[in-house]
Amino acid sequence: MLVPTKKFDLPTEVISNELVAENHYLLRCSCPEIAAGALPGQFIHVLIPQGSGLLLRRPFTIYTVEGDEITMLYQLIGEGTNVLSSLKRSDSIRVLGPLGNTFEISPAPDPAVIVGGGAGIASLMLLAAALRENGAHALGLVGSMNSARLLSVEDLEAIGIETYIATDDGSVGHHGFVTELLMEILETHEMKNPQIYACGPDGMLRVVTKIALDYRIPAQLAMENRMGCALGVCLGCVCKVRMPSGGFEYQRVCTEGPVFNAEDIIW
Amino acid sequence: MLVPTKKFDLPTEVISNELVAENHYLLRCSCPEIAAGALPGQFIHVLIPQGSGLLLRRPFTIYTVEGDEITMLYQLIGEGTNVLSSLKRSDSIRVLGPLGNTFEISPAPDPAVIVGGGAGIASLMLLAAALRENGAHALGLVGSMNSARLLSVEDLEAIGIETYIATDDGSVGHHGFVTELLMEILETHEMKNPQIYACGPDGMLRVVTKIALDYRIPAQLAMENRMGCALGVCLGCVCKVRMPSGGFEYQRVCTEGPVFNAEDIIW
Amino acid sequence: MNNIQPSLEIDVAGIRMKNPVMTASGTFGYGSEYVDFIDLNKLGAVVVKGITSVPWAGNSMPRIFETPSGMLNAIGLQNVGVDGFIDKKLPYLRNFDVPVIVNICGEQVGEYLEVTEKLDAADGVAAIELNISCPNLHCGGMSFGVDPKLTDELVKGVRGKTTLPLLVKLSPNVTDITVIARAAEGAGADGLSVINTALGMAIDINTRRPQLANVTGGLSGPAIKPIALRMVWQVYNAVSIPIIGMGGIMNGEDAIEFCIAGAAAVAVGTANFINPRASLDVVEGITEYLERHGMRSIEKLVGSLEVP
Amino acid sequence: MNNIQPSLEIDVAGIRMKNPVMTASGTFGYGSEYVDFIDLNKLGAVVVKGITSVPWAGNSMPRIFETPSGMLNAIGLQNVGVDGFIDKKLPYLRNFDVPVIVNICGEQVGEYLEVTEKLDAADGVAAIELNISCPNLHCGGMSFGVDPKLTDELVKGVRGKTTLPLLVKLSPNVTDITVIARAAEGAGADGLSVINTALGMAIDINTRRPQLANVTGGLSGPAIKPIALRMVWQVYNAVSIPIIGMGGIMNGEDAIEFCIAGAAAVAVGTANFINPRASLDVVEGITEYLERHGMRSIEKLVGSLEVP
Numbered sequence A, B: 001m002l003v004p005t006k007k008f009d010l011p012t013e014v015i016s017n018e019l020v021a022e023n024h025y026l027l028r029c030s031c032p033e034i035a036a037g038a039l040p041g042q043f044i045h046v047l048i049p050q051g052s053g054l055l056l057r058r059p060f061t062i063y064t065v066e067g068d069e070i071t072m073l074y075q076l077i078g079e080g081t082n083v084l085s086s087l088k089r090s091d092s093i094r095v096l097g098p099l100g101n102t103f104e105i106s107p108a109p110d111p112a113v114i115v116g117g118g119a120g121i122a123s124l125m126l127l128a129a130a131l132r133e134n135g136a137h138a139l140g141l142v143g144s145m146n147s148a149r150l151l152s153v154e155d156l157e158a159i160g161i162e163t164y165i166a167t168d169d170g171s172v173g174h175h176g177f178v179t180e181l182l183m184e185i186l187e188t189h190e191m192k193n194p195q196i197y198a199c200g201p202d203g204m205l206r207v208v209t210k211i212a213l214d215y216r217i218p219a220q221l222a223m224e225n226r227m228g229c230a231l232g233v234c235l236g237c238v239c240k241v242r243m244p245s246g247g248f249e250y251q252r253v254c255t256e257g258p259v260f261n262a263e264d265i266i267w
Numbered sequence C, D: 001m002n003n004i005q006p007s008l009e010i011d012v013a014g015i016r017m018k019n020p021v022m023t024a025s026g027t028f029g030y031g032s033e034y035v036d037f038i039d040l041n042k043l044g045a046v047v048v049k050g051i052t053s054v055p056w057a058g059n060s061m062p063r064i065f066e067t068p069s070g071m072l073n074a075i076g077l078q079n080v081g082v083d084g085f086i087d088k089k090l091p092y093l094r095n096f097d098v099p100v101i102v103n104i105c106g107e108q109v110g111e112y113l114e115v116t117e118k119l120d121a122a123d124g125v126a127a128i129e130l131n132i133s134c135p136n137l138h139c140g141g142m143s144f145g146v147d148p149k150l151t152d153e154l155v156k157g158v159r160g161k162t163t164l165p166l167l168v169k170l171s172p173n174v175t176d177i178t179v180i181a182r183a184a185e186g187a188g189a190d191g192l193s194v195i196n197t198a199l200g201m202a203i204d205i206n207t208r209r210p211q212l213a214n215v216t217g218g219l220s221g222p223a224i225k226p227i228a229l230r231m232v233w234q235v236y237n238a239v240s241i242p243i244i245g246m247g248g249i250m251n252g253e254d255a256i257e258f259c260i261a262g263a264a265a266v267a268v269g270t271a272n273f274i275n276p277r278a279s280l281d282v283v284e285g286i287t288e289y290l291e292r293h294g295m296r297s298i299e300k301l302v303g304s305l306e307v308p
């Protein structure tokens, strides 16, 4: 799944930056070179504007690509995303990308079960679109704290993906974890060549992995980690990956990832 | 001249922040407590907004007081003033003040010769107003790089102060230094109880001091220096002051100053 | 959330304090400068600017310079001298119900001893903080705080002159801070202040002159926080006397980090310049943290770092 | 302004470079990672990630953490090992006309010697940078770089195994860096890299765990620039071999500060993470400064600090 895409570091301007759900924003900017090369699961490394007092960039998945424009869907976490959320139309940012590998989608899964927890769904949107373009059957499972924070359901449905919802407080959809929804769906749906694609909090990904192993369904996870360079040099973003030889290796989420086979990750 | 004014550290909002001359801005904000106590020559210590990446505050003289509002007139120098200049109406800042001592204006000078170089004139505006209120005769000498950067002439004239201009490039007024203008005026004007009040670059203040000593005219200088606390504790802002005993002492520009007698300063 | 109202009162090195938050020496003057902003009675302790046997003029200018997330200073211990302090500064502080800790410095052991004797005899001094780490002085070419033998000698000397609680303030400019920490503990220190400023420098590239007249100066502020935390943790694991942690503390959360690393109390320094209420904000931040975590006191937090 | 076109070419420690700007070890991978952004031929030198005798897995996660104007890292020298480097990484770098400097590390002297011998025999290595200062390793409980005797022994050993230019990279975590600098010089180093990261730490106050799995890590970035500059200046005044200055260099102006303090060349580290073109931006910034000041070369600038 390793793809050596040409990378760009581009100055650009914010086109729009809107609150799309409680605590979550969608930022749009024009990056023709990045838009042209972006693959599902790939991300950008964003330089928060000069004078923000933050040193390192912040990584975000490319949520959508429309012509020359890309969007990112992000959650307010700390200072970086706080400064980001204050940006207005025509404010300057720098965007490095496209970065990382992509999801494996052939042979065509049937169905592709997309499982997103919180802002994790952002990493699966381009994948969902690609699957639909390939005519693959895909189901969307979206987990959220509550209905106010629910993300991407309309976007998924707009491209014709049957979407299921789970909320921690039961305010909409299944009352409980999205992983419970996943089990239910695996139990109740007919599956020929199922594939799980998941992104979300570590706890969720561990359960997804367990489920995938139990049901012997291959699963691909989009991993996250603190990032320094996002170019593969600082070795700061590694995760522990099982080697065929039996040992393990620390692999870079920014380079060998962010997409890994669930069974290879050592938590 | 030491005045123990009560100090306040107030959160406030920018009311306006306009370019008033090339490279110079006038910022207005509401600080009732500071406005109430402000004396000519006193300054505020401004916290550049959170997230700017700067650690220390920046000191600026109180330029005018109008009801609850104060203004500061500032020159773009480095990062701090750059961030300041980007602030818009209703952006938040914090203002600490009023700080420092004030000018001695009694017995009433006749005339008071006010000499400002560059943004230094900002430190003399409240003084000019106070002199006029006391009915003192005051002359304003304003030095500037060129006509585009000329500051405060209209403000001085509006309160009835006869104002003379010097520019480095001769684009308006005397072609040369404001200190040359000072000499000319001392030579050509009748003076009963003259007093010089000056603020500007170190080089200018040294010449003013020399002239004042030559003409045996008392001069008060508003000094500047890098500041840490502006409250008298870090001892970072000192200047070298001659003691009556013959020795010297490092005195704090923020506390014993900013106004010093010219003859006391050891350059 | 719950309703336990945490108590911040503690006894550190024999100093009874309402809360574990002090002001760092040299950043809070003699206390009076902050009364427009702070009720001094609400502080754990006031630590005053370093005092020497005779008044010192200090270094020439410029003395300070801002650096990324930090500042350099080379004040050169300008101060009123111990007699001036006792006559002119201490009486004011006696109006308050707050322990006054006097930071002392000197070039020779004898000077330290003289200052100690005078402070011991004065009314209203709660403790002495021995500054063996001022980076802007040169005591025989090297400050006491980088040599365990000199530290031992000096601390023993001062210890012999006073029964007041004795804190020793350590320098970060050393290979192994635990060696100095143990020397100070062995010589009779009741507590350790960790850390003083890190030696740094900056240059004006247009004039090619140093930004400080003294060439080098002490780096303080958030920039040094990671170094300070590391040293507090190292010292915590090396001695059994309490530690006052400092270096870049800007808010309650920073203070909590120091406590978890091993600090029994903290001192707020450079933050006072940016926010005159910083020390009380730290007190409030600590209280909120304890409340949020349902802790009755800070003691359980001290040194509670869970190492993987 | 005038029309002199400055020449940035220099010879540092026997390494001929087009300009005095290198990449700092561990922040530029093996060079290939940056070719989308930088023409490697335009760099003074490429310094690659630290290499050991056998591949190292590195530390567990988390390995990095952002701090005010800085970052902590505890990578633990994950690397492909010297054989992997020579087989898989070096051939690519031979496509470029840029000196390749190999940073080497080990736990035992023997490992250093083994790596040195192999690199000496390899084609395309311009110099060796001896990392005696990695803060994330524990060589007998203490790294070589804090002890002048161990430094002497190691540098002499390595010196005996190669005729390549030999740089020794010093640690800031010492009381007196000039002692180590002189030891390295005396043992045959051709140049000194000043500084490696400062040992620091950070804590997650909610979990009460360290932010790095290794507990402590190396602090880099603008936060340490004042400390790095001070050490470059100290070392410049103590030795006569050239210094490669590093620590928080983000732009040409920072680099000029290091040169004025005494650095004959500079290395750009953490800045590469924020701006992949940082190293070339530094080259351009230096050129502009020289032009603006009418200087033909950087040599006159080196150590030109005017002390009051």
Ligand SMILES: Cc1cc2nc3c(=O)[nH]c(=O)nc-3n(C[C@H](O)[C@H](O)[C@H](O)COP(=O)(O)OP(=O)(O)OC[C@H]3O[C@@H](n4cnc5c(N)ncnc54)[C@H](O)[C@@H]3O)c2cc1C
Pocket (backbone or CB within 6 Å): A043, A058, A059, A060, A061, A062, A072, A073, A074, A075, A076, A077, A078, A079, A080, A081, A082, A119, A122, A123, A223, A224, A225, A226, A227, A253, A258
């Ligand atoms: C490849 C990749 C793709 C990503 N895509 C997206 C995306 O599309 N949308 C989105 O909202 N977020 C995404 N993230 C996460 C995002 O990068 C972080 O939320 C962001 O960097 C936080 O920055 P901050 O300055 O606001 O918070 P910080 O101040 O940096 O962090 C605040 C706290 O959150 C923790 N934290 C930092 N990063 C993460 C993380 N990745 N996960 C959990 N906790 C973290 C920190 O350790 C700290 O305790 C992605 C991360 C990676 C590695």
Ligand SMILES: Cc1cc2nc3c(=O)[nH]c(=O)nc-3n(C[C@H](O)[C@H](O)[C@H](O)COP(=O)(O)OP(=O)(O)OC[C@H]3O[C@@H](n4cnc5c(N)ncnc54)[C@H](O)[C@@H]3O)c2cc1C
Pocket (backbone or CB within 6 Å): B043, B058, B059, B060, B061, B062, B072, B073, B074, B075, B076, B077, B078, B079, B080, B081, B082, B119, B122, B123, B223, B224, B225, B226, B227, B253, B258
């Ligand atoms: C009591 C007092 C009152 C002041 N009043 C005014 C005022 O009314 N209007 C105004 O425009 N300025 C005033 N100043 C100066 C003002 O504080 C500085 O220009 C400002 O702090 C620069 O901040 P900066 O972040 O933009 O520049 P920095 O990045 O801090 O500095 C850029 C460069 O300018 C130098 N520098 C910093 N401060 C000064 C200074 N005071 N004089 C000369 N060079 C300096 C620095 O050393 C550095 O080399 C006053 C200063 C003092 C002490």
Ligand SMILES: Cc1cc2nc3c(=O)[nH]c(=O)nc-3n(C[C@H](O)[C@H](O)[C@H](O)COP(=O)(O)O)c2cc1C
Pocket (backbone or CB within 6 Å): B234, B235, B236, C024, C025, C026, C027, C049, C050, C051, C073, C075, C077, C103, C131, C134, C169, C195, C196, C197, C219, C220, C221, C222, C224, C246, C247, C248, C249, C267, C268, C269, C270, C271
């Ligand atoms: C301007 C200034 C003056 C200082 N003076 C002293 C002093 O006189 N004695 C002393 O022991 N420490 C002195 N310090 C060090 C502080 O007490 C403190 O140890 C250090 O600044 C680290 O804390 P901080 O980062 O919170 O400022 C001074 C620090 C500053 C910034």
Ligand SMILES: Cc1cc2nc3c(=O)[nH]c(=O)nc-3n(C[C@H](O)[C@H](O)[C@H](O)COP(=O)(O)O)c2cc1C
Pocket (backbone or CB within 6 Å): A234, A235, A236, D024, D025, D026, D027, D049, D050, D051, D073, D075, D077, D103, D131, D134, D169, D195, D196, D197, D219, D220, D221, D222, D224, D246, D247, D248, D249, D267, D268, D269, D270, D271
């Ligand atoms: C992620 C990271 C990895 C590093 N790895 C090495 C290394 O392998 N060998 C080495 O000598 N220095 C290493 N360093 C130190 C840098 O080369 C440099 O000395 C230090 O970061 C200071 O420069 P800077 O502030 O510009 O980053 C590393 C630094 C970082 C940030």
Ligand code: FES
Pocket (backbone or CB within 6 Å): A226, A227, A228, A229, A230, A231, A232, A233, A234, A235, A236, A237, A238, A252, A253, A254, A255
């Ligand atoms: S973020 Fe630097 S290697 Fe991945």
Ligand code: FES
Pocket (backbone or CB within 6 Å): B226, B227, B228, B229, B230, B231, B232, B233, B234, B235, B236, B237, B238, B252, B253, B254, B255
């Ligand atoms: S700025 Fe701190 S004493 Fe004046």
